[in-house]
Amino acid sequence: MNVLLIGGNGFIGSHLVDKLLEAGHKVRVFDKYEESYRKPLPEVDYRFGDFSNRGLLADALAGIDNVVHLISTTLPKTSNDDPVFDVQSNVVESIFLLEQCVARKIKRVIFISSGGTVYGKPETLPIGENSPTDPKCSYGITKLTIEKYLALFNLLYGLDYVVLRPSNAYGERQNPNNIQGAVTVFLSKVARGEPIEIWGDGDVVRDYIYIDDLVEGIYRAVIVNSPSRIFNLGSGTGYSLNEIVAAISRLTGRDVKAEYKPKRSFDVSRIILDISRARQELRWKPSTSLDSGIMKTWAFIKELNQI
Ligand SMILES: NC(=O)c1ccc[n+]([C@@H]2O[C@H](COP(=O)([O-])OP(=O)(O)OC[C@H]3O[C@@H](n4cnc5c(N)ncnc54)[C@H](O)[C@@H]3O)[C@@H](O)[C@H]2O)c1
Structure with a gap:
């Protein structure tokens, strides 16, 4: 499978690159920067550009089967400083990405959302995917908005997608x-x-999840056809x-x-995330x-x- 990782030179993306290569897939990375902690890998097709550079982003989709969207231009803390930037750089550019995915017949988009922010203050623990969502920061609102656009593009154009809501990753x-x-x-x-x-x-x-466990869960979402579309990934x-x-x-x-x-x-x-759905449908466990x-x-x- 040809997989494009958008934001693939970051922490999570760099480990997902390794996992996909190990499993025999072809990997292309679209990112603004090189990886910080190791040299470029000869097997990876790197494309450099800003997420808002629509021409370069559209070009990077050529010949791709599945797309993993790992870009966030803000963090929970910084997102509230400039919500206009948060919405413009994350939501608007992600909608453009989805339009391009439809036009280029991308088979599946996997979006890395956030288990730590979309639910807000939980009513019960552990938090299942069907729990109410009430984000307390702009970052959580934009993540949830992108999730909703994925659902809309599925309804309107049949775009296949999976939303992953990771907890706090480390590694x-x-x-x-x-x-x-x-x-x-x-x-x-x-x-x-x-x-x-x-x-x-x-x-x-x-809920802290070690990077190898998280990446295994993301990988499962790339390759498995599951009845559900939204999954918590935590410990x-x-x-x-x-x-x-x-x-x-x-x-x-x-x-x-x-x-x-x-x-x-x-x-x-x-x-604390309820991870039973991912355990069952993605056949994954940390x-x-x-x-x-x-x-x-x-x-x-x-x-x-x-x-
Ligand atoms: N790390 C966590 O604990 C965690 C938890 C939940 C969700 N997430 C989400 O997972 C995704 C990846 O997180 P990460 O920890 O690997 O982050 P990271 O910052 O290490 O990686 C993000 C990558 O995106 C690239 N990027 C950012 N803005 C860009 C832009 N405008 N144009 C091009 N490239 C750009 C960066 O260069 C970087 O390589 C993010 O969407 C994040 O919100 C992370």
């Missing part, structure tokens, strides 16, 4: 200097002997930030200093324990910091 090749990605960012601070910043009292609970287990800090301290053997900052208004208190995922990520961070 090798995640940017440790970002403002999100707690496990990787915390490990990086620990490696440099800097304090970990925690917004709120550390009781915020999230199905929740850990508080304080529990993550304790696990990092225990596993790295380092003295971890935490600095508690005021709570952020858009952080909902507990997110298999990496938190301890094992932290140790693999710690090895990457130590290598980056040459320690």
Whole structure:
């Protein structure tokens, strides 16, 4: 199969590239930048351009079977600073992408949405895909809007699609200097002997998924024909930030200093995803324990910091 990964040189995309190549597929990547943590791979057909460059994007779709849309121009925190930019750069350009996918008879579009933001404050845990959606940040609203346009394009033009709602991913090749990605960012601070910043009292609970498990789930959505179109991909287990800090301290053997900052208004208190639908229909299950995922990520961070 010929697969185009839009935003494929980022954290999740780079691991999906490996998975698809291993399984014998042909991979093309459309991205603004090269990968940050390794050299370009000879087997990959790289196309460089901004998501808003419609000519280049349309050209990248030639000869492609399935498209995985991994671009987000904002993060949950930054999205609220400029919602007009968020909608323009994510929603409007994604609609253009869908139009091109219809015109070029793309077989399936897999969209990486967000399990951590589309539901908002959950009524019950774990959160199933049919739970109410009530995002508390622009990022979640744009993700949900793109999901709705996928459904509309399916209704109007028969475009096949799958929406994946991942929880908080972590692992090798995640940017440790970002403002999100707690496990990787915390490990990086620990490696440099800097304090970990925690917004709120550390009781915020999230569902952390190790990158290999997430990528296996995305891969299943690329190749499996499933009756459902929307899937949560998480570990199905929740850990508080304080529990993550304790696990990092225990596993790295380092003295971890935490600095508690005021709570952020858009952080909902507990997110744990119900992953039974993906288990059943995609025949997928996460298999990496938190301890094992932290140790693999710690090895990457130590290598980056040459320690
Ligand atoms: N990392 C997570 O925990 C997580 C959780 C849920 C959902 N997601 C979603 O998964 C997707 C991939 O996330 P990631 O963690 O790999 O992010 P990332 O930032 O590592 O990768 C995104 C890639 O998109 C590219 N990109 C961004 N804006 C672009 C533009 N305007 N034009 C061209 N390329 C552009 C970047 O260069 C980068 O290579 C995103 O849509 C994100 O919202 C991530």
